Amino acid sequence: MFQHTFVICAYGQSPFLEACIQSCINQTSVKAKQSKVILYTSTPNEEMKTLCQKYDIEMFSKIGGGIGIDWNNALSFVTTKYATIAHQDDIYLPDYGTAILSAFEKSEDMNLVFTDYCENDANNQLRPRNLNLKIKTIGLKLMSLFQIKTYQRRVYALGNFICCPAVSYNLERLVDFQFDENLKMVLDWDAWERIMKYPGKIKFVSQELMYHRIHEDSETTANTVDQNRENEELMMFRRYWPKSIAHLLMRFYVMNQKGNE
Numbered sequence: 001m002f003q004h005t006f007v008i009c010a011y012g013q014s015p016f017l018e019a020c021i022q023s024c025i026n027q028t029s030v031k032a033k034q035s036k037v038i039l040y041t042s043t044p045n046e047e048m049k050t051l052c053q054k055y056d057i058e059m060f061s062k063i064g065g066g067i068g069i070d071w072n073n074a075l076s077f078v079t080t081k082y083a084t085i086a087h088q089d090d091i092y093l094p095d096y097g098t099a100i101l102s103a104f105e106k107s108e109d110m111n112l113v114f115t116d117y118c119e120n121d122a123n124n125q126l127r128p129r130n131l132n133l134k135i136k137t138i139g140l141k142l143m144s145l146f147q148i149k150t151y152q153r154r155v156y157a158l159g160n161f162i163c164c165p166a167v168s169y170n171l172e173r174l175v176d177f178q179f180d181e182n183l184k185m186v187l188d189w190d191a192w193e194r195i196m197k198y199p200g201k202i203k204f205v206s207q208e209l210m211y212h213r214i215h216e217d218s219e220t221t222a223n224t225v226d227q228n229r230e231n232e233e234l235m236m237f238r239r240y241w242p243k244s245i246a247h248l249l250m251r252f253y254v255m256n257q258k259g260n261e
Contacts, residue, residue: 001033001034002033002034002035002036002080003034003035003080003081003082003101004029004034004035004036004080004081004082004083004084004097004100004101004168005035005036005037005038005078005079005080005082005083005084006024006027006030006035006036006037006038006083006084006086006092006097007038007039007040007074007075007077007078007083007084007085007086008020008021008024008037008038008039008040008057008086008087008088009040009041009070009071009074009085009086009087009088010039010040010041010043010048010088011041011042011043011064011070011088012043012045013045013047014088014089016088016089016090016213017047017048017051017088017089018051019091019124020086020087020088020089020090020091020092021037021039021051021055021057022055023090023091023092023093023094024037024086024092025037025055025057026094027092027094027095027096027097027098028094028095028097028098029097029098029101030097032098034097034098034101035097035101036080037055037057038057038058038059038060038077038078039051039052039057039058039059039060040059040060040061040062040070040073040074040077041059041060041061042061042062042063042064042065042069042070042073043064044059044061060077062076065181066181066184067179067183067184067187068179068180068181068182068183068187069181071085071179071187072178072179072181075169075171078171080171081170081171081172082100082101082104082168082169082170082171083168083169083171084096084097084100084165084167084168084169085164085165085167086165087164087165087212089213090165090210090211090212090213091120091210091211091213092209092210093208093209093210093211095207095209096115096209096210099115099205099207099209100113100114100115100168100205103203103205104168104170104203107201107203109173109199109200109201110170110173110200110201110202110203111169111170111173111174111195111198111200111201111202112167112168112169112170112192112195112202112203113167113168113170113202113203113205114140114162114163114166114167114168114202114203114204114205115166115204115205115206115207115208115209115210116137116140116166116204116205116206116207116208116209117163117165117166117208117209117210117211117212118133118208118210118211118212119133119211119212119213119214120211120212120213120214121213121214122213126211127214135159135161136159136161136163137161137206139155139156139158139159139161140161140162140204140206141204141206142155143155143156143161143202143204144203144204144206147201149196149197152196152202153193153196153197156192156193156196157237157240157241158249159249159253160186160188160189160192160233160236162188162189162192163210163212164188165210165212166209166210166212167188167192170200173198173200174195174198177191177194177195177198179191183232184228184232185228185229185232185233186229186232186233186235186236189233189236190236193236193239230250230254233250233253233254234246234247234250237249237250237253
């Protein structure tokens with residue numbers, strides 16, 4: 001009966017985990033029994049166990065060791081055709097599941113569906129839709145103009161416009177896909193770029209259907225501070241561009257990091 005799974009990827013202690021769980025179980029698609037909710041962690045603790053019991057969701061655990069390993073582990077417990085890796089700090093608006101299922105069902109060869117999003121903070125306040133988010137939305141709309149792989153990859157060569165927690169996967173079409181477990185910050189950019197080479201399509205849903213939380217303890221903020229993000233992003237630009245152009249693009253792209261301060 002279930003077609004889709006929200007697999008919440010939880011780590012350590014998070015004051016935002018319960019809100020994430022609530023946003024998933026209150027999905028229209030969950031109430032219609034099209035989606036289900038599970039939780040994966042490599043750091044099981046009593047708080048997680050208590051929340052899973054409270055909301056009657058299954059909890060799974062495996063040995064972790066990094067974001068890529070945890071994301072691959074999380075997907076390994078999904079038994080449905082479609083999946084969303086829900087990050088423990090984030091919020092999914094009630095129609096997210098319905099919207100992505102509708103997009104998948106319109107085309108048998110859809111590999112990824114992802115939505116637009118907003119950002120919120122540690123106090124649950126929406127952050128102003130800054131220049132960074134506006135540029136990303138423009139990039140996503142440009143990518144969506146034509147379902148031509150070479151065109152989409154050239155647009156994507158200008159930066160990672162896709163928000164990883166807003167992405168859902170067609171696991172039946174991505175059976176051999178794995179996140180690169182050696183990367184810390186651009187494993188999503190690397191993943192989408194590789195998936196664009198697969199037979200099939202990607203789809204952008206222009207509605208803002210989830211809130212990505214930016215706060216001082218987030219993985220995004222931590223990697224920005226110690227320059228992991230900048231180093232790995234330069235590596236990605238070098239995949240597309242000569243060294244001189246890659247460094248020029250980084251001068252502009254690094255301003256994106258300031259959105260996470």
